[in-house]
Amino acid sequence: MNSSTKIFVTLTALLLAPLAALNSADAAASREQILALTALTAPPAMEPAEGFASEDGLKAIFFEAQPWKGKPTKVFAWLGLPKVRTGKVPGVVLVHGGGGTALKEWVKKWNEHGFAAISIAVEGQTDERDPSNPKAWKQHAWPGPKRDGIYGDSAEPLSEQWMYHAVADTVLANSLLRSLPEVDADKVGIMGVSWGGVITSTVIGIDSRFAFAISTYGCGHLFDADNQYGRALGNNTLYREVWDPLVRMDRVKMPVLWFSWPQDQHFPLDCQAACYHSAPGPHMVALIPGMGHGHQRAYNPPDSYAFAESIVRDGRPWCVQTGAKLESDTVRVEFAATKPLDRALLISTTDSGFTGKRQWIESSAIVEKCDNGWLVTAPLPARTTAWFVNARSGELTASSDYQERK
Secondary structure: OOHHHHHHHHHHHHHHHHHHOOOHHHHHHHHHHHHHHHHOOOOOOEEEOOOOOOEOOEEEEEEEOOOEOOEOOEEEEEEEOOOOOOOOEEEEEEEOOOOOOOOHHHHHHHHHOOOEEEEEOOOOEEEEEEOOEEEEEEEOOOOOOOOOOOOOOOOOOHHHOHHHHHHHHHHHHHHHHHHOOOEEEEEEEEEEEOHHHHHHHHHOOOOOOOOOEEEEOOOOOHHHOOOHHHHHHOOOHHHHHHHOHHHHHHHOOOOEEEEEOOOOOOOOHHHHHHHHHHOOOOEEEEEOOOOOOOHHHHHOOOHHHHHHHHHHHHOOOOEEEEEEEEEOOEEEEEEEEOOOOOEEEEEEEOOOOOHHHOOOEEEEOEEEEEOOEEEEEEEOOOOOOEEEEEEEEOOEEEEOOOEEOO
């Protein structure tokens, strides 16, 4: 065997190692190991993060997390309480996406809506830029693993993988936030953006204590995506059998908002739909054309706050789809809503393939009050391959479930 052949065989073996080694018993044991993270209910030790300026009700902290490769780790976070409080307040755990970190402004936004909030950094970083690389965040002294591409560390022991620590950090943040005397422990939710949405989709099948969840962009079922996720995960058995949020989606009983836009290049609408159709709990969908992909684009619109407020106030989403069907090329979607629906649009496409690359066309729809709620009707354009409707209440959007036409 020449040197080139040896290199090829070695690389192939490395790539296939996590796949070949994962038999059914190993997969079952790994799933149990992940579910064991539900035991992290005790609030972690917390300390001020020195050198970060605190504001009224807002402070930078570190909290203790799971050991990594035999070394202790801590998580940097921004923790904030509403300035005006009457009794205990609801709360939310915030999980950033790729290239992000703990975001003070995100915490402030939720504080302004009456929620306590903790925004965590899940790659061992602070919110300071690295002097040697202005595009990167500065690492602190107690980091755990950093994300290695798209589950690129699948060959590592499970407890040393980035997703394991990201999930554990999120569960611990929940335990910390709900332990605060100012916070109503029964009304703590979670919101994640992009990779934070993947973490959110994963952790809600593990930590049942969350009162609500908002998964922005990120979702599961990504092995089937016709983009970089599908290419990376199509043959990754560990992802399919252990890490895919769909593995535990049948445990998701809390209300979930699936928040995205039809042109998203990372997380396709059909993969997102596979998640909410697998969860037994109530769900709401909000798909906003032209929304864009990013942290501010996720937390600036009013939709996440309105959803969370409806859950902690009423115990259910402010709007849910109660029925959808296609009759003689006419779309008929029924909604139950606690706010009046004042206008609606049909969003459809005649293209096929990855949803983010399709051309989506907006056309008129009629919304009217009916005995059981609200009815949206619209003619479906010829050769339509997929569609959904958007019903609006002021600035808020309630979407029907994404539909593929057979």
